[in-house]
Amino acid sequence: MSSPVLEVSALTKHYGGVHALDGVSFSIARGELLALIGPNGAGKSTCFNIVNGQIRPDSGRVRLAGRDITGLAPRHIARLGVGRTFQVATVFASMTVLENVQMALIAARGQVFGLWTAARHRGHGDALALLEQTGLAAFAARPAATLAYGDVKRLELAMALAGDPALLLMDEPTAGMSSDERQAMIALVRQLTRARGLAVLFTEHAMDVVFGHADRVVVLARGRLIADGSVEAVRDDPAVRAVYLGGASITLSQTP
Numbered sequence: 001m002s003s004p005v006l007e008v009s010a011l012t013k014h015y016g017g018v019h020a021l022d023g024v025s026f027s028i029a030r031g032e033l034l035a036l037i038g039p040n041g042a043g044k045s046t047c048f049n050i051v052n053g054q055i056r057p058d059s060g061r062v063r064l065a066g067r068d069i070t071g072l073a074p075r076h077i078a079r080l081g082v083g084r085t086f087q088v089a090t091v092f093a094s095m096t097v098l099e100n101v102q103m104a105l106i107a108a109r110g111q112v113f114g115l116w117t118a119a120r121h122r123g124h125g126d127a128l129a130l131l132e133q134t135g136l137a138a139f140a141a142r143p144a145a146t147l148a149y150g151d152v153k154r155l156e157l158a159m160a161l162a163g164d165p166a167l168l169l170m171d172e173p174t175a176g177m178s179s180d181e182r183q184a185m186i187a188l189v190r191q192l193t194r195a196r197g198l199a200v201l202f203t204e205h206a207m208d209v210v211f212g213h214a215d216r217v218v219v220l221a222r223g224r225l226i227a228d229g230s231v232e233a234v235r236d237d238p239a240v241r242a243v244y245l246g247g248a249s250i251t252l253s254q255t256p
């Protein structure tokens with residue numbers, strides 16, 4: 001296994017008496033798709049927000065490719081190679097699909113232009129390549145507003161990749177999708193993870209997505225890490241069943 005892209009160690013964050021995170025440690029390697037799961041309030045968002053700099057931990061460290069990035073500003077962390085997609089996709093509805101990716105490339109490269117007309121020829125080839133990789137090339141000239149929901153999420157992924165991140169944080173990448181869309185989206189993410197040598201950390205409530213596609217699963221409950229292992233190991237872990245599922249006999253199946 002190569003050296004970790006992301007390493008979080010002993011992360012702790014309290015809000016008054018609430019232990020949002022309590023000594024959480026895990027790491028992600030290049031080319032690895034890691035699911036971060038847990039019941040509501042387990043600490044998943046807090047963990048994401050600490051990694052990308054929106055929240056400072058009370059204690060613990062975050063390292064990106066060995067470099068300590070704990071407490072750096074989100075912009076700085078983004079520049080160092082941490083991308084993020086959100087549960088609610090954020091694209092410019094009135095721009096074309098291609099223009100959205102061009103804008104993301106321009107923003108990622110820190111280029112500033114007074115006029116969009118000057119910018120619109122920039123990054124054309126790179127933007128098209130990203131659309132090819134995310135299966136959106138045929139929609140390049142369409143306004144983003146006309147895309148189906150699943151394609152908007154692909155566009156958001158293409159825009160996140162414009163920053164050429166080493167680590168991509170994905171907040172419920174398949175939220176709001178049909179079962180088929182979910183499978184197609186996570187299969188795409190998995191393929192890009194491998195092809196680009198990305199490290200991807202994603203939160204997800206859809207268990208078919210997690211157990212069908214993740215390389216590894218980290219489980220939080222009430223701020224504590226209760227399991228970190230393969231899909232099979234986590235699915236069969238009594239602590240996961242007891243705490244994460246509240247003891248209910250739910251089938252953590254690999255298929256929807």
Ligand SMILES: Nc1ncnc2c1ncn2[C@@H]1O[C@H](COP(=O)(O)OP(=O)(O)OP(=O)(O)O)[C@@H](O)[C@H]1O
Binds near residue numbers: 018019038040043
């Ligand atoms: N700004 C805050 N102030 C007070 N408490 C907070 C704050 N942010 C989070 N918490 C608490 O910390 C705990 C962890 O919250 P967090 O949002 O990280 O969980 P989560 O696993 O992302 O939950 P969900 O799946 O519902 O999004 C919860 O008990 C939450 O109420």
